[in-house]
Amino acid sequence: VTSVSYSPDQKLRAYADAHEIRVLDADSFRYIQTLRGLPQDLEGADSQSYRHGVGDNMVFLDEDRIASSGMGGLVTIWDVHSGRRLTSIEAPPGKEFASSIDYSPASNRLVIGTSAGRLLLTTLEDDHIAPLVPLATLGGYMWELQFRRDGRYVA
Numbered sequence: 001v002t003s004v005s006y007s008p009d010q011k012l013r014a015y016a017d018a019h020e021i022r023v024l025d026a027d028s029f030r031y032i033q034t035l036r037g038l039p040q041d042l043e044g045a046d047s048q049s050y051r052h053g054v055g056d057n058m059v060f061l062d063e064d065r066i067a068s069s070g071m072g073g074l075v076t077i078w079d080v081h082s083g084r085r086l087t088s089i090e091a092p093p094g095k096e097f098a099s100s101i102d103y104s105p106a107s108n109r110l111v112i113g114t115s116a117g118r119l120l121l122t123t124l125e126d127d128h129i130a131p132l133v134p135l136a137t138l139g140g141y142m143w144e145l146q147f148r149r150d151g152r153y154v155a
Helices: 047-051
Strands: 003-006 012-016 021-025 031-035 058-060 065-069 075-079 085-089 098-104 109-114 118-125 133-137
Touching: 003 058, 012 058, 021 065, 058 098, 065 098
Parallel strands: none
Antiparallel strands: 003 012, 012 021, 021 031, 058 065, 065 075, 075 085, 098 109, 109 118, 118 133
């Protein structure tokens, strides 16, 4: 397991590994859904190149959606109940992938740290993703990011 996350209401728990995200009822451990699958245009693609950080990081956006690193994009947003891919942020050319992500419900912002040391910010409105805003380029792989509770700062 590379990442664990609870829904904001604490009713769902998700576990990610290098291949998929499993969503369970937090109290009963009842299976809800498995999130995985190649976008149609990547069918038959090499699973490692498709992976690009799959499950290395994920976060619930609300009780119905999870954002995960990789899985066919820089970041992919999923419906946790249907298992459907809602949208994804296009991966940059080359080998760079999202190594860390965090979401602030207070500001509706998603921050992305990449394997190349870039810090990117976007705003989410329902399933619409605003253009990525580069905040900084730091030296090397970003292991962890976290918003302050009010969403004004990220560390």
